[in-house]
Amino acid sequence: MKDESQSLEPRVTATPAALEFLDEIRADHPDILFHQSGGCCDGSSPMCYPASEYRVGETDVKLGEIGGVPFYISGSQFDVWKHTQLIIDVVPGRGGMFSLDNGRERRFLTRSRLFAGGEACPLPGR
Template identity: 45%
Template structure:
């Protein structure tokens, strides 16, 4: 099955360390300015999802969300979350370690896109469904 969001081994190792240190985490990518193009890692219990947030999938046991308006620009791509040395957002959990999460993308093939669409339509009963609004 094609996944909408993946993570590199380096990102998964970093996520594992952060989860062991801080507890459950989640990722959010907003459509805003400043760090809007970088995935932000938050404590799951301390981040409130908005009405326009959708769940893209899960990496390293952490759900990944994106603003629905921004998702329209990413609907046809597979996202891969990676990590690099550098300064990210002051609000993201990896920043104190001198790291920053970043997002890479590749275009989905027509077959992959159709498979994702079919999977999302057949799984409509699930809450917080990939590609669907959370609260609306």
């Protein structure tokens, strides 16, 4: 696993609404993690799992933490999104089937913005 959490500009951030929703989920599940979905149906949905029930892969990249919760993305997806900052927000709706936000009538959503010139750190070994 590669750790990209030490960039000058954070690679992942969260809105106040997302942090509040995250606190609600952590009241029920204190030890969790995020993994950015790459599936066809939930491509813009970060999935939230109990940390003990999700195995972080060797090629997954840790982008950072939001609200003290680690946030990962697959290496292949990171290669596509490495020039963007992910902004985790919350919207009305149902979360992914296995995600802890499912059934709460709100779900996490990933928004993004391109890094401006020189904002993102060079990627070691890439």
